[in-house]
Amino acid sequence: MIAGVEDQTGLDRLRQQYERHAPALFRLGVALTGDRGLAEDLVHDAFVRLHRSTSPPVPDAERTYLRRTLLNLVRDHHRHLAVVRRIPFTANDEPSAELVAGRLGRDAAVAAAIEALPHRQRACVVLHYFEDQSDAEIAAAIGISTGSVKTHLHRARAALAAQLEDLR
Amino acid sequence: MTDLDERLRAHFDPDRRAELPPGSFDRLEARMRRPAPRAARPYVALAAAVVLVLGIAAIVVTRSDGDQTVHSTDDPSSTVTTAPSTPTTDPVPVTTATTSPLLVDGPSVFAAVVDPDGDGLGDVALLSATTGAVIQTIYTAPHPPSAPEGGSTGAIAVDVSSEGVVYYEVCCEPAAGAVYGYDLDSGEDLGLITYGTAPAVSADGSELAVANTSATPNRVEVVDLGSGDRVESWPLGEAEPGASALVTDIAWSPYDRTVAVERVSYSGGAFSGVRVDLMDVATGATTPADTGDDGVAMPAFRADRTLLVASPAQETTDGGPIAGDRVVIWDPATQQVDGSVEVDRVASLDASSDGTWVIAARYGSAPYRIAGGTGVGDLGEVVGAPDGVIAASW
Numbered sequence: 001m002i003a004g005v006e007d008q009t010g011l012d013r014l015r016q017q018y019e020r021h022a023p024a025l026f027r028l029g030v031a032l033t034g035d036r037g038l039a040e041d042l043v044h045d046a047f048v049r050l051h052r053s054t055s056p057p058v059p060d061a062e063r064t065y066l067r068r069t070l071l072n073l074v075r076d077h078h079r080h081l082a083v084v085r086r087i088p089f090t091a092n093d094e095p096s097a098e099l100v101a102g103r104l105g106r107d108a109a110v111a112a113a114i115e116a117l118p119h120r121q122r123a124c125v126v127l128h129y130f131e132d133q134s135d136a137e138i139a140a141a142i143g144i145s146t147g148s149v150k151t152h153l154h155r156a157r158a159a160l161a162a163q164l165e166d167l168r
Numbered sequence: 169m170t171d172l173d174e175r176l177r178a179h180f181d182p183d184r185r186a187e188l189p190p191g192s193f194d195r196l197e198a199r200m201r202r203p204a205p206r207a208a209r210p211y212v213a214l215a216a217a218v219v220l221v222l223g224i225a226a227i228v229v230t231r232s233d234g235d236q237t238v239h240s241t242d243d244p245s246s247t248v249t250t251a252p253s254t255p256t257t258d259p260v261p262v263t264t265a266t267t268s269p270l271l272v273d274g275p276s277v278f279a280a281v282v283d284p285d286g287d288g289l290g291d292v293a294l295l296s297a298t299t300g301a302v303i304q305t306i307y308t309a310p311h312p313p314s315a316p317e318g319g320s321t322g323a324i325a326v327d328v329s330s331e332g333v334v335y336y337e338v339c340c341e342p343a344a345g346a347v348y349g350y351d352l353d354s355g356e357d358l359g360l361i362t363y364g365t366a367p368a369v370s371a372d373g374s375e376l377a378v379a380n381t382s383a384t385p386n387r388v389e390v391v392d393l394g395s396g397d398r399v400e401s402w403p404l405g406e407a408e409p410g411a412s413a414l415v416t417d418i419a420w421s422p423y424d425r426t427v428a429v430e431r432v433s434y435s436g437g438a439f440s441g442v443r444v445d446l447m448d449v450a451t452g453a454t455t456p457a458d459t460g461d462d463g464v465a466m467p468a469f470r471a472d473r474t475l476l477v478a479s480p481a482q483e484t485t486d487g488g489p490i491a492g493d494r495v496v497i498w499d500p501a502t503q504q505v506d507g508s509v510e511v512d513r514v515a516s517l518d519a520s521s522d523g524t525w526v527i528a529a530r531y532g533s534a535p536y537r538i539a540g541g542t543g544v545g546d547l548g549e550v551v552g553a554p555d556g557v558i559a560a561s562w
Contacts, residue, residue, distance in 0.1 A: 011197065014196075014197070014200070015193060018192075018193050018196065019193075022188060022192065022193075023187065023188055026186060026187075026188045026192075027183055027184060027186045030183045030186045031180050031183040036186065036189070039186075040188065040189060040192055040195075043188075043192075044195065044196045044199060047196055047200075048196075048199065048200060051200065107175065107178070107179050110175060110176065110179040111179070112436070114176075114179070116434075116436050118412075125176065126180070129173070129176040129177050129179070129180055130180040130183060130184070157172060160172060160176070161172050163436070164172070164175070
């Protein structure tokens with residue numbers, strides 16, 4: 001059992017944290033993955049890690065901790081998929097970007113183009129276009145320099161423009 | 169604002185309205201209250217359930233002189249000699265296997281990434297080649313020993329040195345691939361060895377090759393295990409025109425500083441191919457392992473300097489890499505195919521240093537069958553467990 005939820009006090013604290021942070025985290029997860037089920041799983045993972053942490057963040061830093069953790073989990077997920085799809089016990093039934101896009105009412109071409117981006121470019125695109133964050137805020141969220149954010153966004157826009165032009 | 173900007177902002181509009189599904193917190197609470205798998209659930213029953221569902225099996229395929237081709241038939245039962253075996257416990261799914269030189273009791277023990285607790289995260293264990301039973305657990309996901317807080321998504325690769333040190337890659341904390349070590353003799357956890365993916369230890373145990381998948385293109389890097397220094401770092405050329413490529417497996421030859429590198433290519437975000445190249449890590453020079461098939465994967469060196477690969481490698485139904493229909497013996501000296509064995513779908517392949525043992529894990533619902541015409545009579549011994557690991561030597 002995870003420390004901190006055995007008693008009612010711990011459970012109440014977890015519930016408060018969840019109600020405060022999980023909705024926005026979930027929306028970010030959906031934007032990053034295009035998959036609501038996966039996004040919920042990753043949000044749960046982030047909360048599990050928060051409660052497993054031997055040095056948990058102070059309350060004011062919980063949002064930052066959870067967002068950073070979620071971004072890392074999405075990164076891990078995409079990288080892991082590239083390798084683990086061949087592992088028997090994790091037979092993958094993930095739908096295509098087009099299917100997900102259709103299910104969510106999204107533009108399939110844009111969804112596929114974003115899905116094809118390297119993780120950091122994709123994260124920068126989501127944080128910029130979905131959350132309207134500044135380059136500095138994106139840099140802080142991902143843990144890279146502001147200059148790197150500009151570079152990732154520039155490359156991502158170039159790649160997206162090229163791919164979407166090809167699909168016209 | 170450009171058209172592209174507008175299109176991207178509009179793309180995310182539905183996500184801004186996304187709401188957590190009902191009962192989300194209850195599911196989190198249930199998950200956090202769930203007992204730890206090993207502490208609360210009988211291992212054997214769980215492993216059996218996993219095997220029942222997934223039907224994992226493994227095979228052994230080829231002979232050491234490398235000149236024989238064995239073809240499967242629809243009804244192999246009349247020609248296959250399978251020694252009866254009595255598993256002491258149920259086998260577990262094998263994901264990534266490496267056989268000898270980890271020979272504890274003859275060619276019967278190998279290290280593998282497995283999932284006996286069924287949590288979807290790879291653990292590392294020593295398995296019996298005859299029963300598939302776990303002999304010793306090296307690492308249990310998610311937390312790597314000595315790792316910073318952050319957890320992981322489990323082990324995805326493993327290799328074992330001639331000195332009995334297990335090197336295993338844990339994905340992906342604290343970095344995109346971290347390799348940990350465990351000394352079988354002393355039982356000592358060696359902690360974080362280096363960052364990188366797809367670890368492969370040299371025959372003398374002094375060096376470890378890893379892939380740097382953060383680099384574009386990916387690089388093959390060699391770490392001196394004595395000093396910890398990164399002594400080689402070579403970029404890989406383009407795997408496929410216009411495609412991005414990810415190193416997914418490395419094998420180190422038993423006789424020199426040659427490594428075989430598997431790369432999966434993606435084009436437009438979709439699987440577009442897989443190939444194997446040999447690299448001399450002293451110079452960075454590469455040679456493609458060209459079997460004539462469209463897709464080669466899962467390299468494993470044999471003691472006679474030939475290379476085993478799964479071929480043709482292809483996209484699996486889930487959209488990822490890769491499953492071979494044959495195990496091919498490819499000779500780097502002549503760049504010719506020396507022989508092949510038809511199999512079902514290979515998920516992992518490795519050969520022992522003495523060249524006589526090959527284990528290929530595969531998946532599917534039907535029990536694996538070894539079959540064939542001319543080669544069957546030469547089979548020495550086939551041992552195995554139903555739906556588990558089957559191994560043969562001759």
